[in-house]
Amino acid sequence: xxxxxxxxxxxxxxxxxxxxxxxxxxxxxxxxxxxxxxxxxxxxxxxxxxxxxxxxxxxxxxxxxxxxxxxxxxxxxxxxxxxxxxxxxxxxxxxxxxxxxxxxxxxxxxxxxxxxxxxxxxxxxxxxxxxxxxxxxxxxxxxxxxxxxxxxxxxxxxxxxxxxxxxxxxxxxxxxxxxxxxxxxxxxxxxxxxxxxxxxxxxxxxxxxxxxxxxxxxxxxxxxxxxxxxxxxxxxxxxxxxxxxxxxxxxxxxxxxxxxxxxxxxxxxxxxxxxxxxxxxxxxxxxxxxxxxxxxxxxxxxxxxxxxxxxxxxxxxxxxxxxxxxxxxxxxxxx
Amino acid sequence: xxxxxxxxxxxxxxxxxxxxxxxxxxxxxxxxxxxxxxxxxxxxxxxxxxxxxxxxxxxxxxxxxxxxxxxxxxxxxxxxxxxxxxxxxxxxxxxxxxxxxxxxxxxxxxxxxxxxxxxxxxxxxxxxxxxxxxxxxxxxxxxxxxxxxxxxxxxxxxxxxxxxxxxxxxxxxxxxxxxxxxxxxxxxxxxxxxxxxxxxxxxxxxxxxxxxxxxxxxxxxxxxxxxxxxxxxxxxxxxxxxxxxxxxxxxxxxxxxxxxxxx
Numbered sequence: 332x333x334x335x336x337x338x339x340x341x342x343x344x345x346x347x348x349x350x351x352x353x354x355x356x357x358x359x360x361x362x363x364x365x366x367x368x369x370x371x372x373x374x375x376x377x378x379x380x381x382x383x384x385x386x387x388x389x390x391x392x393x394x395x396x397x398x399x400x401x402x403x404x405x406x407x408x409x410x411x412x413x414x415x416x417x418x419x420x421x422x423x424x425x426x427x428x429x430x431x432x433x434x435x436x437x438x439x440x441x442x443x444x445x446x447x448x449x450x451x452x453x454x455x456x457x458x459x460x461x462x463x464x465x466x467x468x469x470x471x472x473x474x475x476x477x478x479x480x481x482x483x484x485x486x487x488x489x490x491x492x493x494x495x496x497x498x499x500x501x502x503x504x505x506x507x508x509x510x511x512x513x514x515x516x517x518x519x520x521x522x523x524x525x526x527x528x529x530x531x532x533x534x535x536x537x538x539x540x541x542x543x544x545x546x547x548x549x550x551x552x553x554x555x556x557x558x559x560x561x562x563x564x565x566x567x568x569x570x571x572x573x574x575x576x577x578x579x580x581x582x583x584x585x586x587x588x589x590x591x592x593x594x595x596x597x598x599x600x601x602x603x604x605x606x607x608x609x610x611x612x613x614x615x616x617x618x619x620x621x622x623x624x625x626x627x628x629x630x631x632x633x634x635x636x637x638x639x640x641x642x643x644x645x646x647x648x649x650x651x652x653x654x655x656x657x658x659x660x661x662x663x664x665x666x
Numbered sequence: 667x668x669x670x671x672x673x674x675x676x677x678x679x680x681x682x683x684x685x686x687x688x689x690x691x692x693x694x695x696x697x698x699x700x701x702x703x704x705x706x707x708x709x710x711x712x713x714x715x716x717x718x719x720x721x722x723x724x725x726x727x728x729x730x731x732x733x734x735x736x737x738x739x740x741x742x743x744x745x746x747x748x749x750x751x752x753x754x755x756x757x758x759x760x761x762x763x764x765x766x767x768x769x770x771x772x773x774x775x776x777x778x779x780x781x782x783x784x785x786x787x788x789x790x791x792x793x794x795x796x797x798x799x800x801x802x803x804x805x806x807x808x809x810x811x812x813x814x815x816x817x818x819x820x821x822x823x824x825x826x827x828x829x830x831x832x833x834x835x836x837x838x839x840x841x842x843x844x845x846x847x848x849x850x851x852x853x854x855x856x857x858x859x860x861x862x863x864x865x866x867x868x869x870x871x872x873x874x875x876x877x878x879x880x881x882x883x884x885x886x887x888x889x890x891x892x893x894x895x896x897x898x899x900x901x902x903x904x905x906x907x908x909x910x911x912x913x914x915x916x917x918x919x920x921x922x923x924x925x926x927x928x929x
Binding site: 340342343417421422423542545546548549551552553555556558559560561562563601605606607 | 715718719720744745746747748749751752753755757758759760761762763764765767768769771772773775776778780781783789805824828
C-alpha cells in the first residue's frame with residue numbers, strides 16, 4: 332500500500348467537519364442498532380398508541396438502548412486506550428488486549444470478586460491490574476527502538492498469556508458459588524452492561540486529554556526530539572499510564588475482555604485523517620463506538636435468536652487484521 | 667563583549683567508565699559558529715546531548731542565559747529552554763506517518779500556547795525553512811517516503827523553524843550530496859549572520875571555513891582544544907585528532923585539509 336502523500340495538514344475546520352461526519356455515522360449506527368435485532372422494527376413503528384408500538388418501545392428503550400449506549404462507551408474507551416498506549420510506546424501496533432492490559436484488569440477484577448469486595452473494589456482492582464501491566468510493559472520493552480519492535484510485542488504477548496494463566500488459576504480456586512458469576516463476567520457481554528459510567532468516563536477523559544493533544548503529538552516522535560521541543564516527559568507519561576489504565580479497566584469491568592478495537596480503529600483512522608491527535612483522539616473515541624456497535628449488531632443478528640459475545644466477534648474480525656499489519660511491517664512495507 | 671548565551675564550566679563527560687572530556691571550559695557568544703571535530707565515539711554527540719540538557723554531566727555545569735539571567739541548564743523551565751536551544755539529533759525516527767510539513771511545524775510547538783493552532787505566520791516560517799533547504803513542494807510528502815539525506819534536511823528545517831538563538835546540530839550535513847551540503851552550509855552562514863549561535867558536529871574540517879568562527883576538538887581521552895579556527899585548525903592538531911596524517915593545501919587563498927593517502 333503506498334502512501335506517498337499524507338493527509339493534508341490539520342486545521343480547526345477539518346477537525347469540526349471530520350467529527351461531524353463521524354457523529355453522523357454514529358447516529359446512523361445507533362438508529363440501526365435500535366431497529367435491528369431478533370425482531371426488526373422500522374422507526375415509525377415505535378410511535379403510535381397501539382399495544383404493538385408499546386411493546387416495540389419497551390424492547391427498544393429497555394433492552395436495546397442501554398446496550399447501544401454501553402457499546403458506544405466501551406468502544407470509545409477501548410479505542411482511546413489503544414491510541415494512548417500507541418503514543419506511550421511509540422508503536423502503532425499497541426492495543427490493550429494484545430499487550431495484556433485487559434488481561435491485567437481482569438486478573439485484578441477476578442481477584443476482587445473472589446475476595447468478595449464490592450463493585451468499587453472490583454473497579455479499583457481492575458484499574459490497578461491494568462496500570463501494573465502497562466508500567467511493566469513500558470519498563471521492560473519501552474526502550475525497544477528497533478523498527479519492528481518485536482521485543483515490545485513479545486513482552487506484551489507473554490504478559491497477556493501470564494494474565495490468562497492467572498485468571499484460570501483464580502477461577503480454579505474459586506468456590507462453586509462464585510464460579511458461575513466470575514465466568515459469566517469474564518466472557519464479557521454488552522447485554523445488561525452499565526452504560527452510564529463508561530460514557531461519563533469517556534466524555535471526561537476526552538475533555539481532559541484533548542488540551543494535551545499537541546504535546547502528545549510531539550511525544551509520539553523520538554524522545555530526544557520531543558525533549559528538545561520542551562516536553563515534560565515524566566508528567567505526561569504518568570498521565571498516559573493512568574488514563575490508558577483507567578479507560579481499559581472501565582471497559583473491562585463494563586463489558587469483559589474485548590480486543591482489537593484499540594488497534595483497528597486508530598490504525599484505520601490514521602490512514603484517512605492523519606496522525607494529529609487533536610483530531611485522532613476524539614475521532615478514535617467516536618469511531619470506536621461505531622465499530623463496537625456494528626460488531627455487537629453482528630453478534631446479535633448472525634445466529635439470531637442466539638447471541639454471540641461481542642468479544643468473540645471483535646476477535647474474529649481483529650486477529651486477521653492484526654496479522655496482516657504484522658506481515659506488512661515484517662515485509663518492510665508500511666501499512 | 668556581549669553576554670554569553672551559554673557558559674560551560676569544568677564540564678566532564680563520561681561514557682561508562684571512559685572519560686571522554688575533562689574540565690571543558692566554553693563560552694558561546696551570540697553570532698559565534700562552532701565546529702566540533704573528533705573521531706567516532708570521542709563524545710561529540712554526548713557533548714551536544716549534555717549541552718541540550720538531555721544528559722546530566724559527570725561533573726561541572728552548563729549555564730544558559732535565560733530570562734532570569736545565567737541559570738544552570740537543568741533549572742531553566744523546559745518550554746523556555748526549547749525557545750532558546752534547538753537540538754538536531756543524529757537519529758530522528760517517527761513511528762507514526764507524519765508529513766514533512768507537520769514535522770517541520772513541530773518546531774513551532776514551544777512558541778504556541780496550549781490552545782493556539784499553528785497560524786499563517788508559523789506556516790510561512792516552516793515553508794520558508796523547507797525552501798531554503800531545497801525542499802519546496804515536499805510539504806505533503808510522507809516523511810517515511812523520503813531518502814536519508816532528504817530526511818536530514820527536514821530535521822534541519824525543523825530545528826531552524828524553532829527560531830532559537832542557539833542551534834546544536836549533530837552532523838546536519840551527513841548523508842547530504844555535494845550541492846545540498848553547500849546549500850546547507852550557506853544556510854548555516856546566514857543563520858550566524860542573523861545573530862544566532864551554532865554548535866555543529868562535522869567530520870570534515872573544511873566545513874569550518876564556510877560557517878565557523880571557532881573550533882572545538884575532542885580527542886576522546888579527556889583532552890580538548892577550543893579556540894578561534896585559525897589558531898586551532900592546523901595540520902598538527904588535526905593529524906593528532908584523527909590519528910592520521912593530514913596535510914594542508916592552499917588554493918586561491920583558502921586552506922584545505924586533506925588526509926594523506928596511506929603509503
